[in-house]
Amino acid sequence: MIRLDGICCERDGRPLLDEATLAVNAAELVVVAGGRGAGKSLLAAVAAARRAPDRGRVLVADRDVTGLQRSSLPFVRRNIAYLPASPSPTLLDDETAMENIMLALAVRGERVASAEAAARRMLALLSVDDRAERIVATLSAGERQLVAIARALAGAPPVIVLDEPVASLGREDRAAVLGALVAARETGAAILCATADESWAETLTTHGARRLKLDAGRIVGGAPAIALVPRVIGVAPGRPTPDPRPKTPAPERVRGGS
């Protein structure tokens, strides 16, 4: 579903991403872990078609989006739910949580009624449904983050790219986000999650995520993407095929959600 092929990005001659190659297939969750300055956020932005690489190709649903004209990019971006790292989740402060979530669905052309239902479902899944009609500016940092995640996941987007989604969240909220991600994967979404949080990366891995390591712009751990595509995404050479379904059952409210 998403494939990064030899991605290189530089700043002032210094490589930020160096031949980064990975692929995330439908119904797969890939976690890219790495320390500060490893290039995770840049990788996520490139994967979400928000930033063009200096070299390399980005393919979304087998379509090379690297060389697309500017006028075509919005149509690609609207189908890639992207959550950049805090503190800029680009929420509208003077609108309600519901309106913020519905806005993403509006851009994708959902009907108002179905968008409203999807937004409420996602807020319930993340246990912030009681904040649905609150103005975003009045929410706490954690609640804002959950609303931003709800906006990214609402309406079953085919591709989801998350950058440090749980950095400002406590244990309960993390569990809710995990449940929502697992539910999204079950609907067939290709999910790429970048994080510096080892415990979160571990949690995702124990729930069926394939884990990659990014170090100084190079993917040094996990399976190289080219070896994984086209149909064996998630299979590292010489390693058993991981079960794409969660290893531990998702919370009850998750299964009852989307």
Next chain:
Amino acid sequence: MTGEWALRRARAEVRRRPGALLALAAAFALIGLCGGATRVAWRTSPAFERMAEQDVHVIAYLGDEVEDVGRLTEALRRLPGVEKVSLVDSNQALQRLRSAAAAVGDAQGALAAIEPGFLPRSLEVGLAPGADLARRAAELGGKLKKLPGISGVDGMAEGVERLRTWMAIARAVAWGALGAGIAAMLAALAMAVARGRERRRAVGETLAFLGETPAGIRLPATIASAIAAVAGAAVGLALMLVLVPVIIGALRTALGVPVSVSGLGLVELGAGLLAAAVLGAVVGQLSTPVPRHA
């Protein structure tokens, strides 16, 4: 973004960011008021000018020897630019003099001693209305002086010049008012655009981030602005329809000139509202900054 969503976003904009839209509506109310008044004034001013230019005449004083006034009158009527010729005898002249004196509060006693035959007979030679009255009056005066039986001519140069001055002042005031109206409109529009841009920047950023096209980003503000512009223009035109007849009536009373004023027709009102909608939409487009990465 579909039309359904755009309308919903436009409603949200009206609810959450009324300041910019109110400024826009106020600007268009002013445009409706000034534009409508200008249109009515444009249509009415020729009638006013014609009225003001009527009864401009040159007075030809008759010598005592003239007996066949009718023949002279006929000869004058045939002159180009002459609309009418009427005889004012001594009695009428005295009557007019007394009326004029009474109007300026002069003592009637000073005129009481004048006998009816003291004032000369005269012919009032009325000029056809039109441009360059002063020149035509002077030319006619020159011709009249050469005619036998005419003892003197009052070319009414002062009166004609005064009329010309007043009309020039009226035109200058009208243009000044229009200029002030346009300046106020432009200021209000600039304020509306500036306020709108500031408020819509964040929305544009978010929509672009979510993958909206530049056209989709601008659509809600375009709709909201067009609606605000139409509403404002409707208020302005309604105000104009109420105020202009009152002002024209006051002018009519002050000038003593009967002028009929027709308001704006349905076609003109419709065209005005349509123009407001288009202009409002353009303002909406201009006041929605689209991020460069969109």
